[in-house]
Amino acid sequence: MRRYGKHTDEDDIRSRPNRKGNRPRTHIRPKHEDAVEGMVLTVDRGRLTCLVEDRVVMAMKARELGRKAAVVGDTVAIVGDLTGDKDTLARIVRIEERSSVLRRTADDDDPFERVVVANADQLAIVTALADPEPRPRLIDRCLVAAFDGGLTPLLVLTKADLAAPDGLLALYGDLDIPYVVTSREELESGGAADRVREHLHGRITAFVGHSGVGKTTLVNALVPLDRRRSTGHVNAVTGRGRHTTTSALALPLDDGDGWVVDTPGVRSFGLAHIDPSRVINAFPDLVPGTENCPRACSHDEQDCALDAWVAEGHADPARLYSLRRLLATRDRKEGD
Ligand SMILES: Nc1nc2c(ncn2[C@@H]2O[C@H](COP(=O)(O)OP(=O)(O)OP(=O)(O)O)[C@@H](O)[C@H]2O)c(=O)[nH]1
Ligand SMILES: [Mg+2]
Ligand SMILES: [Zn+2]
Numbered sequence: 001m002r003r004y005g006k007h008t009d010e011d012d013i014r015s016r017p018n019r020k021g022n023r024p025r026t027h028i029r030p031k032h033e034d035a036v037e038g039m040v041l042t043v044d045r046g047r048l049t050c051l052v053e054d055r056v057v058m059a060m061k062a063r064e065l066g067r068k069a070a071v072v073g074d075t076v077a078i079v080g081d082l083t084g085d086k087d088t089l090a091r092i093v094r095i096e097e098r099s100s101v102l103r104r105t106a107d108d109d110d111p112f113e114r115v116v117v118a119n120a121d122q123l124a125i126v127t128a129l130a131d132p133e134p135r136p137r138l139i140d141r142c143l144v145a146a147f148d149g150g151l152t153p154l155l156v157l158t159k160a161d162l163a164a165p166d167g168l169l170a171l172y173g174d175l176d177i178p179y180v181v182t183s184r185e186e187l188e189s190g191g192a193a194d195r196v197r198e199h200l201h202g203r204i205t206a207f208v209g210h211s212g213v214g215k216t217t218l219v220n221a222l223v224p225l226d227r228r229r230s231t232g233h234v235n236a237v238t239g240r241g242r243h244t245t246t247s248a249l250a251l252p253l254d255d256g257d258g259w260v261v262d263t264p265g266v267r268s269f270g271l272a273h274i275d276p277s278r279v280i281n282a283f284p285d286l287v288p289g290t291e292n293c294p295r296a297c298s299h300d301e302q303d304c305a306l307d308a309w310v311a312e313g314h315a316d317p318a319r320l321y322s323l324r325r326l327l328a329t330r331d332r333k334e335g336d
Contacts, residue, residue, distance in 0.1 A: 031064075032093045035077035040070050040118075042249045048092060050076060055084035062091040070095050072248040072261055073118040073204060100150040102206055105270030108330065113273040117206040117248060117261050122199070123151040124260075126209035126218065129181075130163035132239050135210070136171055140329040141269040142208055143175070147282035147326075148274045151206070154199050155179035158214040160186075174318040182218065193221040197253065204250070204259040211265025212241020219262040223251040229262060241265050271330045276300065283323050285315050300327040 038050035038057060048059050048070055059078055061070060070076050070092055077094035098118045105113050123146040127134045139155070146153040155172060157165045160183040169179065178199060182192035196218060199205070207215040212234040220228040232244030248263040276298045280287060289309030290299065297304050310320045 032079050035079045035093055038076050038078045040072050040074040042072060042247055052082050057082050057084045057090050059090040059092050062093045071115045071118050072250050073120055102149045103273055105272040107268055107270040108272050110270050110272055119204060120151055120206040121203040122154055122205040124154045124156050124205050124207045126156045126207055126213045126215045128159040128213040129157055129165055130159055131234050132210055132212050134168055138269055140326055141271055144271055144274055144279055144326050147279050153177050157181045174322045187221055200258045202258055206261040208263050211243045216245050216262050219260050222253055222260055224254045227251050274330060276327050279326060289314055300324055
């Protein structure tokens, strides 16, 4: 897991011997040698709350960053007033390379893609078993976004006190995705938090799902008391959540061994930006079967070599079916 607060170290660039003996390579010298590293915890209208060492520092983007936006989870280089004192505002001068990106678009036709969270290791896809009703299509879409963005998925099925998880679990059995089922009772006893926590150690986990499924309720059970956020209600008539959470926020786990990122509920998870050829990487057992595929095969087309390969008995047909279902989710509308 990354550590924060180190001085960004680019000495290796500066001290590289200049073999040709011509002009010093000043042009590659980093502009902000005094910058320190921070982690973006939340973003509110251009103001970024960052963790620098053990201080919470408010910062804004330096003009030189241009249109590039820092998001929750980003590692950034910060200069200026880093005391964290009231009314101070530091400047973010660089966004470090991301190890993962969770992206979504508002819908599949929307060319504007937003990065929801950077550097998360795991995507907790939170679905209520009832109230609101589970919508497998959204789960499939989140899985595709996770596989595309380099995050490991974790299924979290909440509200087991209202409905049984069997049907939904059967749908995902062939995908071999780790899952946790929680209920009101287990939230209250602490059992839910304990079982979810087992999957969170040493990782940054982003929680996503529809409004009202219980993301914030769960995150609250995992973080120290003084960090709790407000939770909402589900409308008894429409069965929808109230979009109680309006911004993503990274919070350290109460045992200090990992981070959780609570995010606002989504209505849909647009996949306009997804590269279907990356989704196959989430199915390592099927990858060898793609050797004879046509170039740039989407693996969801007539000439795909996977059908014949699976028919020869090299892999479980259920796995290919699951892959195809995920690939097809991009072409179908949310409510199908
Ligand atoms: N019965 C039952 N209710 C739950 C459970 N978990 C959460 N809830 C309730 O579901 C409602 C919505 O919970 P939130 O945590 O605000 O949901 P959210 O996913 O954060 O919603 P948004 O912030 O709007 O995206 C609250 O009234 C919770 O008390 C559960 O396991 N069982
Ligand atoms: Mg919430
Ligand atoms: Zn193929």
